[in-house]
Amino acid sequence: QIQLVQSGPELKKPGESVKISCKASGYTFTDYAMHWVKQVPGKGLKWMGWINTYTGKPTYADDFKGRFVFSLEASASTANLQISNLKNEDTANVFCATYWFAYWGQGTLVTVSS
Amino acid sequence: DVVLTQTPPTLSATIGQSVSISCRSSQSLLHSNGNTYLHWLLQRPGQSPQLLIYSVSRLESGVPNRFSGSGSGTDFTLKISGVEAEDLGVYYCVQGTHAPPTFGGGTKLELK
Numbered sequence: 756q757i758q759l760v761q762s763g764p765e766l767k768k769p770g771e772s773v774k775i776s777c778k779a780s781g782y783t784f785t786d787y788a789m790h791w792v793k794q795v796p797g798k799g800l801k802w803m804g805w806i807n808t809y810t811g812k813p814t815y816a817d818d819f820k821g822r823f824v825f826s827l828e829a830s831a832s833t834a835n836l837q838i839s840n841l842k843n844e845d846t847a848n849v850f851c852a853t854y855w856f857a858y859w860g861q862g863t864l865v866t867v868s869s
Numbered sequence: 870d871v872v873l874t875q876t877p878p879t880l881s882a883t884i885g886q887s888v889s890i891s892c893r894s895s896q897s898l899l900h901s902n903g904n905t906y907l908h909w910l911l912q913r914p915g916q917s918p919q920l921l922i923y924s925v926s927r928l929e930s931g932v933p934n935r936f937s938g939s940g941s942g943t944d945f946t947l948k949i950s951g952v953e954a955e956d957l958g959v960y961y962c963v964q965g966t967h968a969p970p971t972f973g974g975g976t977k978l979e980l981k
Contacts, residue, residue, distance in 0.1 A: 790970070800910075800918065800961055800972040816969050850917060855965055856908060857929065859917040 757781040759851050759860035766866045772839040775863045777851030784832035785809045791825065791836050792850045794862075803849075806834060841867045871895055873962050873973035881981040882952045890976045892962035894943040899966070906965035909938055909947045912975075913958040921960075922947065952978070 762776040777789065791803040804815040806825040813825040824837045834851055846867045851860040872895040882888050898907050909922040920929045922938035925945060935950045949956055957980060962973040 799975045800912075800963075802970045802972065804969075852918075855906070855923070856910065856918070856963055856970075857920045857923070859919070862917055 757854070757858045759853065759858055761849075761851060761860040761863045764864040764866070766868070767841050768869055769841055769843060769867055771841050771867075772837060773841060773865055774835055774837045775849055775865070777834045777836075777860050779832045779834070779853065784829060787853045787855075789825075789834040790852045790856065792852055793819075794848045794850065795846070796848065803836075808834065838865070841865075843867050870969060871898070871964055871967045871971050873964060873971055875960075875962060875973035875976050877976060878974065879977045879979065881979055883981050884952055884954060886952050887948065887950045888952060888978070889949075890947045890960050890962075890978075892940075892945045892947070892973050894945070894964060896967070897942045898945075898964050899942060904966075905941065907938075907940070907945050908963050908965070909936075910961045910963060911956070911958050912961065913955075916958075918961065949978075954980070 758780050760778045765773045767773050785808045788805045788807055790805040793801045793803050802816055803819045806813045811827050822839050826835045848862040848864050850862045874893045876891045880888055898905050905925050907925050910918040911921050912918040921932050921936050926938040937948050939946050957978055959975045959977045961975050
């Protein structure tokens with residue numbers, strides 16, 4: 756069955772960087788795009804962007820341009836999200852999702868605090 | 870960007886009651902290819918969202934048939950015919966017709 760397994764929770768200070776991974780299994784990784792979705796605790800879902808897992812081309816939502824980088828390790832069926840120069844407002848649960856939101860990772864909680 | 874407005878924001882129900890959630894779009898979600906990419910998700914407390922309904926009315930595999938979706942154009946509805954305890958959580962509509970994908974604000978279903 757299709758599974759997305761994300762890396763564990765992160766506690767970072769403002770200005771630091773973080774890298775979140777999302778390992779896919781149960782399907783051909785390059786068949787479906789990988790989306791990234793942000794959820795501030797207690798709030799709704801916000802689409803961050805997606806990466807074409809066949810070409811590696813990323814597309815970022817307007818609010819996620821500049822400090823956010825989507826990348827792939829296709830040989831490992833893994834998608835990554837790197838956030839640099841972390842700010843307090845980056846504190847959130849971040850999900851990867853594929854096949855147009857049919858399958859989701861378990862979420863990675865990123866906490867940014869001094 | 871397409872704005873999806875969900876109502877009500879909170880819904881209180883008793884077990885066995887039938888309820889409906891509305892999702893209204895700021896523009897038509899009918900794609901030029903004839904499909905309508907409006908889907909419904911449920912996020913239970915402490916869990917990831919799960920897909921319930923895709924393309925307006927198609928039930929995702931494994932989802933109980935007490936869930937149903939309907940609508941067209943800009944107005945869509947999710948109906949639960951006989952709420953069960955496991956249905957509690959936050960329901961989101963999401964559209965994929967127009968880039969970028971956007972989510973509704975959510976409807977929290979709680980027990981009365």
